[in-house]
Amino acid sequence: NAGVTQTPKFRVLKTGQSMTLLCAQDMNHEYMYWYRQDPGMGLRLIHYSVGEGTTAKGEVPDGYNVSRLKKQNFLLGLESAAPSQTSVYFCASSYDHRTGETDTQYFGPGTRLTVL
Amino acid sequence: AQSVAQPEDQVNVAEGNPLTVKCTYSVSGNPYLFWYVQYPNRGLQFLLKYITGDNLVKGSYGFEAEFNKSQTSFHLKKPSALVSDSALYFCAVRDWYSGAGSYQLTFGKGTKLSVIP
Numbered sequence: 001n002a003g004v005t006q007t008p009k010f011r012v013l014k015t016g017q018s019m020t021l022l023c024a025q026d027m028n029h030e031y032m033y034w035y036r037q038d039p040g041m042g043l044r045l046i047h048y049s050v051g052e053g054t055t056a057k058g059e060v061p062d063g064y065n066v067s068r069l070k071k072q073n074f075l076l077g078l079e080s081a082a083p084s085q086t087s088v089y090f091c092a093s094s095y096d097h098r099t100g101e102t103d104t105q106y107f108g109p110g111t112r113l114t115v116l
Numbered sequence: 117a118q119s120v121a122q123p124e125d126q127v128n129v130a131e132g133n134p135l136t137v138k139c140t141y142s143v144s145g146n147p148y149l150f151w152y153v154q155y156p157n158r159g160l161q162f163l164l165k166y167i168t169g170d171n172l173v174k175g176s177y178g179f180e181a182e183f184n185k186s187q188t189s190f191h192l193k194k195p196s197a198l199v200s201d202s203a204l205y206f207c208a209v210r211d212w213y214s215g216a217g218s219y220q221l222t223f224g225k226g227t228k229l230s231v232i233p
């Protein structure tokens with residue numbers, strides 16, 4: 001089991017450029033999440049999904065869009081990148097309905113994004 | 117609304133000494149509480165959780181945490197610190213009913229633990 005994987009690991013963008021971050025999980029989890037981590041701010045939830053084809057806004061959704069076309073994948077898009085979006089982005093997943101484990105979130109290794 | 121506070125940005129402890137990383141929380145109902153650890157340039161790893169039952173929860177790598185409902189705290193502890201324990205520690209909370217079935221967690225800002233040889 002690879003767990004939760006994220007691509008790319010690093011990216012540098014210029015202001016106004018767009019990009020998509022990919023998250024994949026092989027644990028058959030129902031729920032997936034995108035967080036950003038900034039120094040002194042902890043983790044803040046951007047968007048989340050409770051199942052294939054569904055998405056919802058988290059605490060800091062502005063400037064981001066997401067899609068979950070397949071259960072195992074959760075994409076985070078930046079349509080027009082801004083320097084304020086320089087951050088480390090983490091994907092997580094949870095809730096295996098087969099085992100009943102609902103609460104523990106499993107995290108990917110992160111994507112370090114710099115917007116110039 | 118749910119919130120969590122980690123009052124210390126950094127904790128320094130000598131190797132072999134006991135360590136404590138503090139966490140307090142606020143929820144409207146019953147809390148589900150978690151500790152995660154983040155090593156440099158890595159994602160968060162689950163350490164332990166409290167859902168219900170015994171107030172002392174044991175987790176990975178010899179860590180344990182004590183749930184105290186009256187003080188709304190969930191402090192992380194280890195009897196004897198190792199240099200390899202040096203990392204960033206996050207406390208997280210979820211109300212038993214966080215709405216929309218999403219099991220959303222609210223994370224603290226993190227506490228950097230440095231174990232000095």
